[in-house]
Amino acid sequence: MAPHRRHPHRRRRPVLVPVSLLVTVAGLATAAALGGLEEAPDPAPKRLGKGDVFDQARIRTKFEDAVVLPGGRDGVGIQGQRWLHVRLQVTNQSDETVQAFGMVDRTIPTVRADGKTIKSPDQNFTDGPRIVMYVNERSYNQIHPGVTAPVTMAFELSPTDPPPKKVELDVGRFHLFESFFWEVSEWQIESDTVPAGETPDNKARSVTRVHAKVELPVRVEEGS
Incomplete structure (x- = not known):
């Protein structure tokens, strides 16, 4: 049987290429010609205030209040002292029990x-x-998992200095690190590395990445 021959005058069927693909390829080629692709800058930290809630993956925090109280209130200090209380509501969103001190200290x-x-x-x-x-x-x-608890950061104030009018908090966030090789996962604070030349002791270090900045007005209760 003779082999099938292509008709010399038959047109080839056109191949359709999506316009979006052509635009993407053209963009990549242009970027390469101009020196490569650049990473998008990190988004600016969110600006939050009194009553706002921030999701930090492992926990969720509501920023309730900032108040100056005399010593001995809410389990902090003794009489004759003044303390600035930053009041939070912390929800454990993980499936493991967490320590209130560690969660707040590390994420703020x-x-x-x-x-x-x-x-x-x-x-x-x-x-x-x-x-x-x-x-x-x-x-x-x-x-415990799923529980919301009141947590306070308390700072002792000088007995003679006027109380502050506002406090500002830098807030970080956790992420779940998963190792497929070791088949383990663990919560870690999102962080950035500061080069040695940019630190006071000329040693590179890891610093918590700030995802939110919270500003709270400070009120003073009578007797403080």
């Missing part, structure tokens, strides 16, 4: 009162704020 690395830093990542444990979960006149630290 920096706090400023009227522009002055009163909490920083470099602070010693003894110089940092008191972080307490005070319920029914008892102190707790564990937050």
Whole structure:
């Protein structure tokens, strides 16, 4: 049987190529010609205020209030002192019990009162704020899965200085790191690496990535 021959005058059927694909290819070619592709800049931190809620993956935090109270209130300090209380409502969104102190301390690395830093990542444990979960006149630290608990960051104030008018909080977020090779997963704070040349001690370090900035007005209760 003789082989089938293509008719010499038969037109080939056109191949349809989506316009979007052509545009994408053209864009990539242009970017390559101009020196390659650049990463999109990180979005600016969200601006939040009193009563706002921020989802941090492992936990969710509501920023309720900032108030100056005398020592001895809500399980913080003793009489004769003044304390700035930053009140939060923290919900455990994971399937494991978490520690209130660790969650708040790690996800809120920096706090400023009227522009002055009163909490920083470099602070010693003894110089940092008191972080307490005070319920029914008892102190707790564990937050079970699905539970929302009141957590307070408390800063001792000078007895003579005027109280601050506002506080500002830098807020980070967790992400779930999964290793397919080791078949394990763990929660980690999202962070960025600061090069050695940009740190005071010329040592590279990891810093919490700030996803939200929260500003709270400070009120003063009588007797404070």
